[in-house]
Amino acid sequence: DHYPAYHRIDINLNRTFTFQSWRLRTSIGVINLYNRRNVRSYIYDWNGPEQGLIRTNETWFPRLPSFTFSAEF
Numbered sequence: 001d002h003y004p005a006y007h008r009i010d011i012n013l014n015r016t017f018t019f020q021s022w023r024l025r026t027s028i029g030v031i032n033l034y035n036r037r038n039v040r041s042y043i044y045d046w047n048g049p050e051q052g053l054i055r056t057n058e059t060w061f062p063r064l065p066s067f068t069f070s071a072e073f
Helices: none
Strands: 011-018 023-031 039-046 053-059 064-072
Antiparallel strands (some): 011 023, 039 053
């Protein structure tokens, strides 16, 4: 088996504030904006002869917000 196509959209907004003697950079973003469940790996479990081998999908991160701040002096 092949893994299904991996696909996600990230968005990031940046802003820089300049003061007299220093600079503040800010960023806000979202990873996996539309919350697609991309398969990272498959986990196989044996559940006996009645159910046989069962495959479970392990996925990457769901929608994940991010915030960053940095100062430059």
